[in-house]
Amino acid sequence: MRIAGNLLLTLVLIFLIGPFVIICIAGLSGGETLAFPPDGLSLRWVQRVFEVESFRSAFWLSIALAIGSTLLALILGIPAAYALDRYNPPMAETIRNIVTAPIIVPGIIVGLALLRHLVVPLGIPITLALIIGHTALLVPYAVRVVSASLVNLRTDVEEAAVMLGASRLQSFFKVVLPNIRSGILAAFIIGFITSFNQVPISLFLTGPGVTTLPIGMMFYMEFNYDPSVAALSGLLAIMSLAIVMLAEKLLGLSRYV
Amino acid sequence: MSDFLKLDKLTLSYGGPTPAVENLDFSMGKSELVALLGPSGCGKTTTMRAVAGLMKPVSGTITLDERDITRVSANKRGVGLVFQSYALFPHLSVFENVAFGLRLARVPGAEIKRRVDAVLASVGLSHLAARQPRELSGGQQQRVALARSIVVEPKLLLLDEPLSNLDARLRLEMRSELARLQDELGITMVYVTHDQAEALALADRIIVMREGRIEQAGTPEDIYERPVSIFVANFMGFENCFELTDGKLKGIAAPSFETGSAAGVAWRPHAVVLGQGPHTGTVIGASYLGPVVEYLLSTPLGDIKAEAPASAPRHAMGQAIAFDLPQAGAVLLARP
Numbered sequence: 001m002r003i004a005g006n007l008l009l010t011l012v013l014i015f016l017i018g019p020f021v022i023i024c025i026a027g028l029s030g031g032e033t034l035a036f037p038p039d040g041l042s043l044r045w046v047q048r049v050f051e052v053e054s055f056r057s058a059f060w061l062s063i064a065l066a067i068g069s070t071l072l073a074l075i076l077g078i079p080a081a082y083a084l085d086r087y088n089p090p091m092a093e094t095i096r097n098i099v100t101a102p103i104i105v106p107g108i109i110v111g112l113a114l115l116r117h118l119v120v121p122l123g124i125p126i127t128l129a130l131i132i133g134h135t136a137l138l139v140p141y142a143v144r145v146v147s148a149s150l151v152n153l154r155t156d157v158e159e160a161a162v163m164l165g166a167s168r169l170q171s172f173f174k175v176v177l178p179n180i181r182s183g184i185l186a187a188f189i190i191g192f193i194t195s196f197n198q199v200p201i202s203l204f205l206t207g208p209g210v211t212t213l214p215i216g217m218m219f220y221m222e223f224n225y226d227p228s229v230a231a232l233s234g235l236l237a238i239m240s241l242a243i244v245m246l247a248e249k250l251l252g253l254s255r256y257v
Numbered sequence: 258m259s260d261f262l263k264l265d266k267l268t269l270s271y272g273g274p275t276p277a278v279e280n281l282d283f284s285m286g287k288s289e290l291v292a293l294l295g296p297s298g299c300g301k302t303t304t305m306r307a308v309a310g311l312m313k314p315v316s317g318t319i320t321l322d323e324r325d326i327t328r329v330s331a332n333k334r335g336v337g338l339v340f341q342s343y344a345l346f347p348h349l350s351v352f353e354n355v356a357f358g359l360r361l362a363r364v365p366g367a368e369i370k371r372r373v374d375a376v377l378a379s380v381g382l383s384h385l386a387a388r389q390p391r392e393l394s395g396g397q398q399q400r401v402a403l404a405r406s407i408v409v410e411p412k413l414l415l416l417d418e419p420l421s422n423l424d425a426r427l428r429l430e431m432r433s434e435l436a437r438l439q440d441e442l443g444i445t446m447v448y449v450t451h452d453q454a455e456a457l458a459l460a461d462r463i464i465v466m467r468e469g470r471i472e473q474a475g476t477p478e479d480i481y482e483r484p485v486s487i488f489v490a491n492f493m494g495f496e497n498c499f500e501l502t503d504g505k506l507k508g509i510a511a512p513s514f515e516t517g518s519a520a521g522v523a524w525r526p527h528a529v530v531l532g533q534g535p536h537t538g539t540v541i542g543a544s545y546l547g548p549v550v551e552y553l554l555s556t557p558l559g560d561i562k563a564e565a566p567a568s569a570p571r572h573a574m575g576q577a578i579a580f581d582l583p584q585a586g587a588v589l590l591a592r593p
Contacts, residue, residue, distance in 0.1 A: 153347075154342065154344065156340050156342055156344040157344045157345075157346060157347070159311055159331075159338075159340070159344065160338070160340060160344035160345075160346070160402075160405075161346070161357070162311070162331045162332045163309060163311075163331060163332070163336065163337060163338040163406075164332075164337075164357050164358035164361060164405065164406075164409060165332050165333075165358050165361040165362060165409065166332055166361055167332055170361065174357075175346055175348075178348040179346075179347055179348050181348075
């Protein structure tokens, strides 16, 4: 029984981690086409990743988009989470559900809707459209993660600040914000990774000359079937992993999700 | 100045059908310590929050130091508040918790250091200045909360059940420390509590509240020795309180003294005479309390608590026993 359990566990782990390992190894191939097992080992495709101009520009756009839309989502999400938690407004539950909707609705629908009814009719530039789409996707994460850390902060701590002479605004910045700092950082990291790895919404909103990295990789693969995409995938996976592990070590990220 | 703090016809409501506090009038002098005493739900904490500015009154005015503060926001009233839960800032050290109010007031750094050090010394916490609140015991957190409130020198300090989260020994210790601080600094204090012993020990004046109104106000001696109603008498440890109808007790012969128009009469357990007297009861309970034994008697009047010295011969359960409710030790109560 014990042996069977361990065997099952091993199979599940192989199933989960296997593709990641295969891609990493394929990226280290010495051959001309994407293949596993690889034709010998070399770092030439890893090196190639940094030489492809479209990868470079897409990488920086993705980074900027991830940081920008996460910050916007936090600016919208922190006050929303605060108001929902502290003022218990009418229809709080409904508002919470609407705010959470973009997590539940498939990204492909969100992307199509944004394109068809916002971007095309209004003629919004591609970069702005991407920021709007990603921000809408990330607000729910920001609200939920920040709410989780607000629940642990008692309201009388804010009243104590007021009784010592602070205005409501000062008490928010001097008492509330510092105490939910780790929640905000956690929300930032989750938002960053979600945006950076986002495909369906970006697929509709990217356009000529402006593309995010995951979309850029898809297009690249349509025309070039070489191992550089595998090498890039491996690099990105390692980057995401490093961020999450660092966050877990510093903040205990798993408390918030 | 006997009107340092004055509440005039104050009415407070949480939006329910009956107001939490109705037409409350009271005033207190500078450097006085007044206790608001009553069971939970009597409106004492609500009143305190209104004085603090954390709750807007429906009607009425609050005057502090000859200034109408009814519509002044909480952070500009010069009123301090020590919370029942202490409400320390979890992200700041003890020193920074205490310095918080001074920093907001843009007091120069050197003066902040001097004043925080001084107040921490006076509550005996100098050695813990660098600690985080979560590293402190309940009693220590309480002292930080107190230090944080008095360092900004409020005109009025409100304390919301400040000792209720401490264990019995610490409570006594903090009680005498509060008394000492109030003595030394002469701060005007309103002390909210449901513990009559705390109120008696600390307050210059006690205001007993019931269902949003003042039931009785007076010195601790007034309240303890001359309660005006059965409600206050019960609260002040008169275990045996009885209603009078036309000056008579129900169930037994009227006490042999003039009751006038009183609505009730009360005896403390030690005032009941056991072993002699015109009445008879059955022992249905006995508790050994150290110096005395407290008996519970079943009588035609209802259950009565009586005390006898522990050295006296014990009465057995079920035993019929004579007792008297003498005039000496009886307290007449004007209201039910």
